Amino acid sequence: MGTSNTRQEIVQTIANLHEVAVISHMRPDGDAVGSTLGLGMALQALGKNVHMWIEDAVPERFAFLEGAQLVTNPPKTLPSGVECLICVDCGEPKRLGDVGRSLVETAPFTINIDHHETNTLYATMNLVQGNAAACACVLVPLLDTLAVPLTAPIATALYVAVNTDTGSFQFSSTTPEVMCLGARLIEAGVDVGDVNRRLYQELPLTSFRMQSEVLNNMMLDSGGLIVHYSLSIARRQDLHLQLQDTKDLVDIIRVLRGAKVALIFEELEDGFVRISLxxxxxxxRVNDIAAQFGGGGHPMAAGIRMRGRLTEVRHTVLQAIRTVLHSLA
Ligand SMILES: [Mn+2]
Incomplete structure (x- = not known):
């Protein structure tokens, strides 16, 4: 367990670096991609040699962001010139994927900038604000202290990060400060209409097939307090879906009136089941429930990767949620 550092300490360290790598978690969401790009392009603007790495490909939905093509898979070993590995939006090294985790272990110096309250402070220097709505909300004041001008591409990447992590500025994490930050990014040149159209109004046909599958086959539990859907390998193959197509499924069923917890169970090829809560x-607090099974995340949004058969895993996790519901009743 490392120590927490001040923004000023992190900035002083970053200011003296020449070659850095920015990395974020696998299965990247908007905050992972936007924070990687926003910080990466800002450090480039300061004249640094910057690598940007994410273990899985940048989702199609975020490919419009300027600089998205600069984000690549991490190399197996750290290039010799890289002085520091900066992890963004990542609560623990294993979320970076196997390659990223080994890079954290071997890098000469690491910095962890994040907003997961379960963050394990795994880096040499750590700047974690557990109450921040997105990692990008931690980054903007950092970039200000670094005196990097917010160009339109940097602001757009950070805006996508905040927009997606707050559910389009709908979650309770959307404080006055978050709205002010959004306003600043728009002032810096974000084309709000264009960004939101690309994020929310350009769904591929496969996404519609997936949505209809989920709506037709979702299950209710505990009198509708729990809503869940399970996707087996066989079913996914029948539907001709890639893993990436299943990412935001939980948001489709989450909106059911009366539901308090929504879950997606997804059978993986490697004998694991992936659960979104x-x-x-x-x-x-679904992150507390997830932690019982080695998972983590935020109080309102968490994930688990658990070994076992789909039906058994589902039974075990649903039982844990029923117990929590029971304790509150
Ligand atoms: Mn995030």
Missing amino acids: RSKDPAI
Whole structure:
């Protein structure tokens, strides 16, 4: 367990670096991609040699961002010139993927900038704000202290990060400060209409097939307090879906009236089941439930990767949620 550092300490360290790598978590969401690009392009603007790495490909949905093609898979070993590995939006090294985790272990110096309250402070220097709505919200004041001008491409990447991590500025994490930050990014040149059209109004046909599958086959539990859907390998193959197509499924069922917890169970090829959890009740902290099974995340949005058969894993996790619901009743 490392120590927490001040923004000023992090800035002084970053200012003296010449070659850095910015890395974020696998299966990247908007905050992972936007924070990687926003920080990466800002450090480039300061004249640094910058690598940007994410273990899985940048999702199609975020490919419009300027600089998105600069984000590549991390190399197996750290290039010799890289003085520091900066991890963004990543609560623990294993979320970077196997390659990223080994890079954290071997890098001469690491910096961890994040907003997961479960962050393990795994880096040499750590700047973690567990109450921040997105990692990008931690980055903007950092970039200000670094005196990097917010260009339109940098602002757009950071805007996508904040927009997606707050559910389009809808979650309770959307404080006055978050709205002010959004306003600043728009002032810096974000084309709000264009960004939102690309993020939310350009869904591929496969996404519609997936949505209809989920709506037709979702299950209710505990009198509708829990809504869940399971995707087996066989079913995914029948539907001709890639893994990436299943990412935001939990948001489709989360909106059911009366539901307090929504889950997606997804059978993986390697004998694991991937579970996405969402809570709609602050009294039900799904990251605490996820932690019982080696997972983590935020109180209202968490994930688990658990070994076992789909039906058994589902039974075990649903039982844990019923227990929590029962304790609150
Ligand atoms: Mn995030």
